Amino acid sequence: MDKILPDNKDLKPKDRMAIPAQEMPLQDPVERVDNMQEVALGYTQEQAQLEAMRCIQCKSSPCIAGCPVQIDIPGFIKAIADGENKLAIDIIKKNSLLPAVCGRVCPQETQCQAPCTVGKSLKDVNKAVSIGRLERYVADWERDHAMVSAPKVEKETGKKVAVIGSGPASITVAADVRREGHSVTMFEAFHKTGGVMVYGIPEFRLPKKIVHEEIDILKTMGIEIKRNFVVGRTRKLADFIEKDGFDAVFIGAGAGLPRFMNIEGENLVGVFSANEYLTRANLMRAYDKDKAHTPMFDSRKVGVLGGGNVAMDAARMAVRLGAEEVHLIYRRTEVEMPARVEEVHHAREEGVIFHLLENAKSIIGDENGHVIAMECLRYELGEPDDSGRRRPVVINGSEFIIDLDTVIVAIGNDSNPLIKQTTPDLETNKWGNIVVDEKCKTSIDGIYAGGDIVLGAATVILAMGQGRTAAKSINEYLE
């Protein structure tokens, strides 16, 4: 090694602040638009240690409060700085079951990294300690060194718990409940497990191998997984408790129904929900055109409506599938975009054309009902609305046309109606989300819920946070 790392224990806070923030190595944009492989390549050991040394181990540790599952962040970072990777991952795993996933897809810049003392001192949130990248680093290190082990399971209690869905909330609940010795059966509607991490988030952001390995751990723990099982249809929720002998149920069925704009032309051929577009590409692997039987629409000019992570995923997927032009249309400005800064940046690098302060008015089709263009309107920012963001106000008479053959609508989801339709006593709000108390308990005793079916479309980590809470409540309920 030509550069010798300083010894972590010798460093003064001033020395730590002087270490430059370590950049994440990335696949070159020119190359990556032609493949599905992961964009961010991960820190080297040296980079990880240097980045970890930037943490000044401040007394207040605001990062922990910023983490939805309260990982001992300074603790695991110190371990990395000391070269103790195994210790680091063990610390994380006390609170999070999916570090390799969260290290990749958590919005750290608005959670743990937002209040970081180092970032604050350097007056730049981008200079905060890269907690997420470090989390990813040790999680990958553990996997690469074949050191991943399943959590210990207590003696069998004879109690049975059903977990509906196999996404991040459900995985967390399954593991946490199984640890206590309860028998757990997980039910997944699709033929593959992993929920949104498999059908929604693309390979280039989250390799599916990682998700599958996390699920394998559940199997090692003795959790039974039933795929191709739609709760509400294959079996009614009430029957789980009344007939099948389950003592408690967790509903983590996810956000379901894609929202549309309710504009003219939205059912033309070539208009897709982001869910459909991404599910075809990710779950059905339609990007592998020679192998997959599931077809992908042949797109040359794609318009994506929305400004969240899903919109970025859809736009970047369209680039990789060979679209000549990909336009992202968002009615506010980049500052208000809910997508992670990193994803926006990557999308721009990959050639996605951003239309800010613009929105679709109607979609125009030809005589065969195929999309040929979209009529848009320009907007300006007005007074702040309920969300605190400045309200976009339409500029009258600003209509203009973009030529497109494909439109992908990525403006969020309403909750899945199936369980609600078939469980009359289950209380839901006006958006169809299941109503739960602070312990994630629903209006029915013994039935708990969490993740997107409760929160509306949120993030992997928030789903895991709710899973944690629900599992704790279920374990107490079964005592």
Next chain:
Amino acid sequence: MNKIIEKQQLSDEVFRLKIEAALIARECLPGQFIILQVAEDGERIPLTIADSDQKEGTITLIFQTVGKTTHLLAELHERDDILNLVGPLGKPTHVEKVGTVVCVGGGIGVAPLYPIARAMKIIGNKLVVIIGARNKDLIILEDEMKLIADEIIICTDDGSYGRKALVTAPLKEACEEREKPDLVIAIGPPVMMKFCAETTRPYKVPTVVSLNTIMIDGTGMCGGCRVIVGGETRFVCVDGPEFDGHLVDFNNMMQRLGSYKKREDKDHEQCHLEIAAKKKANG
């Protein structure tokens, strides 16, 4: 899992499979469908359930080889497993005693129509069944329907069996009778359902159609199955598959069904080339 316990070829392109699927058989009701996937890299396709036996734990599917996945399905043998099978999906048919029910089935649509017709009969309706197909070879479930129907009319496009007529002809006559039907249920190719709905419209006879659209998950998640019903967007998988035929925008539905036509036609042609090559190799 999902073992094929009986396979029958009903005609050149039509097959009947009885499949071990206890969970689906336990819950399924007339009008519901399943989604299946035959190969690891395969498509997920919806097929309406033609029959089920809760005691035996089986469901029956009848399908026509119209594309790659149905061809692969037809290649499976008895004792083979269907890789993935999920259901029952969709809302069941609303079965009620209304008086006279005319059930119109076109081609392979007779298969999903059968359990609905039977349920309508059992609850006490007078049952008139109209079956139509391109030719005699494509008429299915005639004997089964005869057993339950008070009256059965068979039509073929080429006159090779029954009346040489489209199903809309006897349907129109039924509507013109003094006692017009109280309900019409039409299941078949989209264009047939469209014209059945047009036929009954002037007589204001309530007409239910069962739609089979492009679908991936079948639980409301992808929205690929959306159709326009009464000017509003509805999802076939969770709001349907049955809708008021007088309100469905069939033209839009047919256009959407053709979204991947080029690729589907290519794959289908490839299937036939492979079958021809196999036949040749086997002498």
